[in-house]
Structures are given as C-alpha cells and as structure tokens.
Amino acid sequence: MNASRATAIWIALGAATLVVLVASLAMGSVALPVSRAIGALFHAHSATPDIADDIVLTLRLPRALAGFASGALLAFAGALLQVLLRNPLAEPYVLGVSGGAATFALAAMLGSLPWWGVDIAACAGAFASIVLVLGLARKDLWQSGQDASPRLLLTGVVIASGWGALITLILSVAPENRLRGMIFWLTGDLNGAAAPWPALIALAVVLAVIVPVAPQLNVLLRGDTTARALGVPVERLRLRVHLVASIAAAAAVTTAGTIGFVGLVVPHLLRLAFGNDQRMLVPAAALAGGLAVMAADLVARTVIAPAQLPVGVVTALIGVPMFLWMLLRRPR
Amino acid sequence: MILRLDAIVLRAGKRTLIDGLTQSIEAGEMWCIAGPNGAGKTTLINVLAGIAKAASGSVSLDGRALASWRATELARARALMPQAAHDAFSASVLDTVLLNRFPHLTGWGWESDEDRAAAHAALETLGLASFASRDVLTLSGGERQRVALAAVLCQNAPLLLLDEPLSHLDLHHQIDCLHALRDAARAHKRTVIFSCHDLNLARRFATHALLLDGNGGAHAGLVADVLTAERASAAFGYPLALIRDGEHEALVPSIPRS
Numbered sequence: 001m002n003a004s005r006a007t008a009i010w011i012a013l014g015a016a017t018l019v020v021l022v023a024s025l026a027m028g029s030v031a032l033p034v035s036r037a038i039g040a041l042f043h044a045h046s047a048t049p050d051i052a053d054d055i056v057l058t059l060r061l062p063r064a065l066a067g068f069a070s071g072a073l074l075a076f077a078g079a080l081l082q083v084l085l086r087n088p089l090a091e092p093y094v095l096g097v098s099g100g101a102a103t104f105a106l107a108a109m110l111g112s113l114p115w116w117g118v119d120i121a122a123c124a125g126a127f128a129s130i131v132l133v134l135g136l137a138r139k140d141l142w143q144s145g146q147d148a149s150p151r152l153l154l155t156g157v158v159i160a161s162g163w164g165a166l167i168t169l170i171l172s173v174a175p176e177n178r179l180r181g182m183i184f185w186l187t188g189d190l191n192g193a194a195a196p197w198p199a200l201i202a203l204a205v206v207l208a209v210i211v212p213v214a215p216q217l218n219v220l221l222r223g224d225t226t227a228r229a230l231g232v233p234v235e236r237l238r239l240r241v242h243l244v245a246s247i248a249a250a251a252a253v254t255t256a257g258t259i260g261f262v263g264l265v266v267p268h269l270l271r272l273a274f275g276n277d278q279r280m281l282v283p284a285a286a287l288a289g290g291l292a293v294m295a296a297d298l299v300a301r302t303v304i305a306p307a308q309l310p311v312g313v314v315t316a317l318i319g320v321p322m323f324l325w326m327l328l329r330r331p332r
Numbered sequence: 333m334i335l336r337l338d339a340i341v342l343r344a345g346k347r348t349l350i351d352g353l354t355q356s357i358e359a360g361e362m363w364c365i366a367g368p369n370g371a372g373k374t375t376l377i378n379v380l381a382g383i384a385k386a387a388s389g390s391v392s393l394d395g396r397a398l399a400s401w402r403a404t405e406l407a408r409a410r411a412l413m414p415q416a417a418h419d420a421f422s423a424s425v426l427d428t429v430l431l432n433r434f435p436h437l438t439g440w441g442w443e444s445d446e447d448r449a450a451a452h453a454a455l456e457t458l459g460l461a462s463f464a465s466r467d468v469l470t471l472s473g474g475e476r477q478r479v480a481l482a483a484v485l486c487q488n489a490p491l492l493l494l495d496e497p498l499s500h501l502d503l504h505h506q507i508d509c510l511h512a513l514r515d516a517a518r519a520h521k522r523t524v525i526f527s528c529h530d531l532n533l534a535r536r537f538a539t540h541a542l543l544l545d546g547n548g549g550a551h552a553g554l555v556a557d558v559l560t561a562e563r564a565s566a567a568f569g570y571p572l573a574l575i576r577d578g579e580h581e582a583l584v585p586s587i588p589r590s
Contacts, residue, residue, distance in 0.1 A: 001427070003442045086420040215441030219434050223418035228383040230434045230487075231407035276421045279441060 006280035013287035017068065020295045024064035025056050027298060029305050032056070066255050067190050067297040067311065068290035069199035071262050073252035075289020076206065078263030079270075079281055080245040083217050084238060085153045092249035092263035095156030095242075099163025100129025101253040106170045106182050118185075119254055126250030133159055134242070152242075188259030188312025190297050202251035203286065206244045210282055213237060217278035259312040261319045262289050272326045292319075333359050333394055333409065333490040333523060335380065340389035342372045342379065350376065351548035352389070357525065357540075359490065362517040364534035364555065365527040367544030368568050373527040374415060374495050376544075380525065381412040381493050393491065407435035410491035413484040415499070417476060419468050425479050426451060426464040432483040454486035457512050473500035481509055485516065492516065494526035498533070506530070510537040531572075531583045535559050543567050559583070 025037040032040075032052055040056035077092035085094070092098065104125025108118045137155045167186070174182060184191070210217075216237055219227045227234050252259070266289045270281055296314040303309065335357040342350040349372030357363060365373050378384035380391055382398035391398045393409060401409070411432065419428075433447040455461050458478045468476060477500045484492060492513070498506045514537055516522045528534050534541060534555065541558040543551045545567040551558045561574040561583055571586040 003440065082421075086418065088421065215434065215437055219431055221418075221420065222428075222431060223414065225378070225383065225412070225414040226417075226431075228403075229381055229407065229410075229412035229414070230432065231402075231404035232434070233403060271421065275427070276423055277427070 001275055001277040001280050006277070006284075009274055009280060009284055010287060013284055013291060017287055017291045017294070020291055020298065021064055021068070024067075024294055024298050025060045027302055028055070028060060030055055062196050063190055063297065064294055065196035066199060067294040069196055069203050070190075070252040070256040070259060071266075071293025071296075072203050072286040072290035073199060073206070073248040073255075074259060074263035075266035075285040075292070076203070076210075076282065077245040077248040077252070078289075079267035079278070079285040080210065080217075080241050080248075082267055083221055083278060084241045084245065085149045086221060086223075087149065087153060088268065089264075090153070092245065092252065093160065093258060094153065095133050095246060095249075096129045096159035096163055097126050097246050097249040098253045098258045099160045099167070100132070101126040101250065102186060102258055103163050103166045103170070104128070105185055105257075106167060106174075109178055109182055109185070110170055110174055112178075122257075123250060123254045126246075126253055129159060129163065130243075130246040130250065133246075184310050185257040187310035188257040188315070189310045190256050190293075190300075191308055196255070199251050199255040202248065206248045206251075207283065207286060209240065209244050213240065214279040214282050217241070217282070221276075221278075256293075257310075257312070259293060259315055261312070261316040262292055265319045265323045266292055269323065269326060335491060335523060335525075336392045336395075337380070338390050338392070340376075340379065340391065341387045342375050343387040344370070344372065344375070347546075348548045349546055350544060350550050353542075353550050353552070355542070355552045357523055359521045359523050360517055361540055362514060362524040362538045363526070363540045363542060364538035364559075365525065365542045365544065366529070366531060366534060366559065366564070366567070368546050371544040371546035371567075373544065376542075377412070377493050377495050377525070377527060381410060382406055383412070404435050407487070407489070409489055410493060411484045411487040411489040413480055413492075413494040413497055415495040417468075417480050419476075422467050422469050424464065425455070425460065425466045425468055425471070428468050428479060429454060429483045429486055432487040435487065450486045450488060451482075454482040457485060458482045459508065474502060474505060477501055478505065478509065481512075485512070490521075491523045492525065494524070496527050496529070498526075498528055498530065506533060513537070531559050531564060532581075535581065535583070 022034060022037060026032045026034050036052055037056055040053040074092050081090040081092065081094060082088060101122040105118050105122035108121035113121065133156050137152045171179065171182060216232045219230050219232050220234065220237060224234050267281060267285045270284050270288055274280060293311060293315065296318065297311045300309040300311045300314045337353055337355045340350055340353040341348065365376060367373055375384060379386045382391070382401065393401070398406065429451045430443055430447060433443055433450060436447060437443065455464055458481055460478055460482055463475070468479065471479065477497070481497050484494065497509060501509060510533060513524045513526065517524045538555045540553060541555040543558050543563055551563055561572050564583060565572045572583045573586045575582055575584055
C-alpha cells in the first residue's frame with residue numbers, strides 16, 4: 001500500500017458514492033430524470049420551487065445524506081474497534097453503545113414521546129452506555145501492563161447482553177400498536193430521518209481525530225509491547241480510539257437506529273479486497289459504509305414501493321451472501 | 333551507543349529476581365542473557381527497552397536516562413523483538429516488516445523508498461526475500477520468528493534487544509540468525525542483547541553473557557567467564573559438565589551416578 005494506491009481507492013469509492021447519491025435523488029415513487037434531480041439542488045433558493053424540487057430537497061436529499069452519514073459512521077467505528085480489540089468479530093455495537101441507545105429509545109417510544117424525544121433518548125442511552133463501559137474498563141484502558149483487549153471486549157459484551165435483556169423486556173410489555181415502530185427502529189430505519197447534519201458533522205469530526213493517527217493503528221495491531229517499543233503512546237491511543245468509535249456508533253444509532261452488519265462487514269470487505277492498512281482503510285471504510293447504506297436504502301424504499309423495508313434488513317440480506325462469497329473464494 | 337545499567341533491582345511479587353545489577357554495555361558487543369524460566373529475562377529486556385520500570389535503579393543510553401527520551405526518538409535508537417508476535421489479521425510479510433519503520437515515518441505516515449529498501453534488505457539478510465508477498469498467517473512458527481527478526485533489523489536501531497530470537501528455529505536457521513546478529517554487532521557496531529536457552533550457541537556467538545539465577549544473583553562478563561559449567565549448574569539448579577572434542581566444547585547435563 002502506498003499513498004497513490006490509497007488515493008485511487010478513495011477516489012473510486014467517492015465516485016461510486018456520488019453515482020448512488022444521484023440515483024437516490026432521482027429514483028422513487030416519483031421518478032425524475034437525472035438532470036432534473038441534480039437541477040433541483042441548484043434551485044434551492046429560486047423564487048418558484050415546484051414539486052420536484054420539493055421532493056428532492058426535503059425528502060430524498062436529507063434521507064440519502066442521513067443514510068450516508070450513518071453508514072459511514074458505522075463502518076468507521078467497526079474498523080476502529082476491530083483494531084482496538086484486535087478481534088475480527090468486533091463491530092460498532094460490541095461495546096454496548098447500540099444496546100443503551102435502543103433501550104432508551106424504546107422506553108421513549110413506550111412513553112409515546114415524539115420523534116425528537118426518541119432521538120434524544122437514543123443519544124442519551126448511547127452515552128450512558130459509553131460512560132458505563134468506560135468506567136468499568138478504565139483500568140484496562142489507562143493502565144499499561146498485560147494485554148487489555150480481551151477484558152475490554154468481555155466488559156462490552158456483558159453490558160450489551162444486559163441491554164439486550166431490557167430491550168426484550170420493553171418489547172414484551174409494549175402495546176401491539178407500538179411494536180411495529182419499535183421493530184423498525186431495532187432493525188435500522190431511515191424513514192423519517194429528517195436531519196442528516198448532526199451525523200455528517202460527527203463524521204467529519206471523528207475522521208479528523210483519527211486519520212492523523214492511522215499509522216499508529218497499524219502498529220497497535222501488532223500488540224501492545226511492539227507498539228510501545230516503536231514509540232506509540234498505547235494508552236492514550238487506545239482511549240482516543242475507544243471514545244471516537246463509541247461516539248461514532250452513538251451518532252449513527254441516533255440517526256438511523258441499529259442498522260446491522262455494515263459495521264462488521266464493510267471493513268472486512270475492504271481488507272479482503274485491498275489489504276489491512278489502516279491509513280487506507282479508515283477513510284475507505286467511511287466512504288464504503290456510507291455508500292453501502294445509501295444504496296441499501298435506495299433498494300429498501302423502491303423494491304416494494306410504495307411500501308418500505310427497514311434498511312437494516314437490506315444491508316444484511318445483501319451483505320451476508322456477498323461477504324461469504326468474498327471470504328470463501330479467497331485462496332489460502 | 334553505550335547502555336548503562338545502574339543498580340537495577342527487579343522484583344516479581346515478593347521474589348527478588350535481580351538485586352542491584354550495575355553494568356556497562358558497549359557498541360559492538362553481543363550479550364546473551366541466560367537463566368532458568370521465570371528468572372526475569374523478559375522483564376529485564378523490557379526494562380532495558382524502556383517500556384517497563386525496574387523496582388529501583390536506572391538505565392541510561394548514551395548518558396541519558398531512558399525516561400527522558402521521547403518515545404519516537406528512543407524507537408530510532410533501540411529495537412525490541414518481543415517473545416511472541418500477534419497476528420490477528422492477514423498481512424503480507426513485507427508489510428509486517430515495514431511496520432518497524434514506523435519511527436522513521438514522516439508527513440502523513442507513508443513509507444518512503446528508503447523504508448522499502450531497508451525492509452527488502454532485512455528480508456534478504458535472513459534469506460526471506462522470496463517470502464515478501466506471503467501472508468504471515470500461513471507461515472510456520474520458525475518462519476514467523478525470522479520475519480520478526482527481519483522486522484527488528486530493518487528498524488535500523490543501534491541497540492537490538494531480542495527476547496528469545498532463536499525459539500522455534502531449526503539448527504541451521506539458528507546459526508544463520510546468529511551470524512546475522514554477529515554481523516550487525518561487528519560490522520555495523522550495533523549492540524545486540526538477546527535471551528537464549530542454548531548455552532552452547534551463546535558460548536560460541538556471544539561476546540558477553542549475563543547469567544541470572546532468579547533469586548537475585550547475576551553474573552555478568554565475558555561469555556567464557558560467565559557461562560562456565562560451575563556457574564551454569566548453580567544458576568539452573570542442575571549439574572552440567574563441560575566436554576571437549578578438539579576445538580569443540582559443549583555444556584551437557586551430567587549423567588547422575590546411581
């Protein structure tokens with residue numbers, strides 16, 4: 001891997017993202033020509049906006065951007081946690097962030113709060129879970145000594161199972177008419193994701209914090225002793241990665257619910273295709289994750305239109321066979 | 333580059349492993365650290381590398397205490413090969429070796445042609461040139477060990493600290509690696525410190541030895557004075573005999589007379 005190859009990968013993924021973005025603006029229950037869809041972006045302040053402008057600007061664009069941002073955050077967080085925990089099975093939800101968000105969000109839905117109340121509850125739940133895991137695992141994150149990854153992973157997994165039990169409890173006492181909304185939230189749903197900006201800003205911030213230390217992540221993968229001997233401030237780096245990955249997962253979950261599979265699989269697909277260099281992988285995972293969720297949402301809202309599927313179902317249904325194919329065709 | 337140990341004390345729980353070791357180690361010397369399991373060889377190597385703290389005493393490199401070195405500066409001055417390598421994900425042998433160029437990276441952290449040349453040269457030195465594109469997960473234990481050694485060599489540090497670099501290696505490769513290390517010490521005036529369980533290879537290749545007994549005792553000096561039958565027997569708690577055949581010598585476990 002070198003800088004020019006990484007740049008080529010980023011440009012290819014960025015171009016594909018733009019294509020899917022334009023398709024997301026043009027396709028739907030009212031099909032628009034591509035030129036019309038792009039034109040709407042520049043009519044934003046025109047005196048006479050028509051219905052097509054309205055569809056693109058108030059419905060399709062925010063939804064596509066929200067999908068991109070949450071997918072990017074999830075794949076980014078997954079890639080980071082796989083490095084931090086040195087475990088290929090790690091994904092954004094493994095440390096319990098989504099469990100906390102889901103528990104609080106479902107409790108808010110049970111209490112009939114409006115959508116913004118649910119979002120605030122999800123955000124609060126995610127941060128409650130981050131603080132909880134950080135508090136319990138603080139020794140493993142801050143102290144030098146033996147390899148801390150297995151204990152941090154176990155702490156997160158156990159907290160996540162605790163949230164899982166609470167989620168099941170809420171689902172079992174919830175009235176019938178609320179259940180459908182809850183299930184959609186749990187599977188990951190972009191329907192009604194009206195405000196993409198918080199997630200996009202979060203994405204820009206977490207990338208800016210991690211991209212400069214991406215070379216250190218390569219070294220961290222080799223184990224704490226090696227990383228320390230090569231001059232990497234292991235404790236500080238681990239804390240930074242843990243916090244950033246948690247915040248990224250929290251922002252994604254708050255925006256779109258717990259979209260499954262993207263955070264686990266997108267980093268691995270990129271590793272299988274291009275190798276495991278974090279300098280390339282971290283930005284590429286963000287681009288590819290955003291691309292994947294935006295494309296999946298396009299499928300989710302067009303394939304059985306006017307009805308819609310939860311986007312998380314589409315990511316998993318497409319992702320599972322694709323991932324298995326890439327994994328198994330690879331000669332060892 | 334002079335490494336100076338000043339009254340180093342190492343403890344494990346309530347046990348005192350090393351009780352006040354003072355020693356200067358100079359460029360061009362090749363030191364073997366020997367001793368029974370749990371005698372503190374790995375701990376001492378980590379202390380010398382500046383990534384672990386001694387119970388008391390201090391280590392200085394070029395007259396400066398290790399604690400006052402900046403981490404990346406220290407990483408350009410000394411390389412550490414830990415006992416075991418972690419490979420959680422696939423990676424090519426070349427990329428794995430290139431990681432040890434981390435202290436030399438500048439800008440956005442991409443390797444330069446110089447870094448690549450250093451990695452290829454290190455692979456060449458250990459006879460691994462044809463392995464460059466192999467996946468580290470497919471290597472045998474001995475091959476992985478040689479890749480780790482190549483990584484440490486390409487870091488280009490004047491001080492090499494190696495924790496059991498010969499484990500898992502067959503006899504031929506043990507000799508090859510020791511030749512490479514001796515070359516690093518003699519021709520390139522590096523300092524090589526390695527831990528090793530094969531006293532005979534140590535006697536043949538090392539210039540100096542540090543023999544630990546795990547109870548606070550430590551002998552340091554020229555290898556022929558330290559790794560004697562008498563001292564090794566005492567340190568390992570098993571009688572050893574020195575046998576000679578022409579110019580060959582070997583320490584072998586004594587056969588008990590029953």
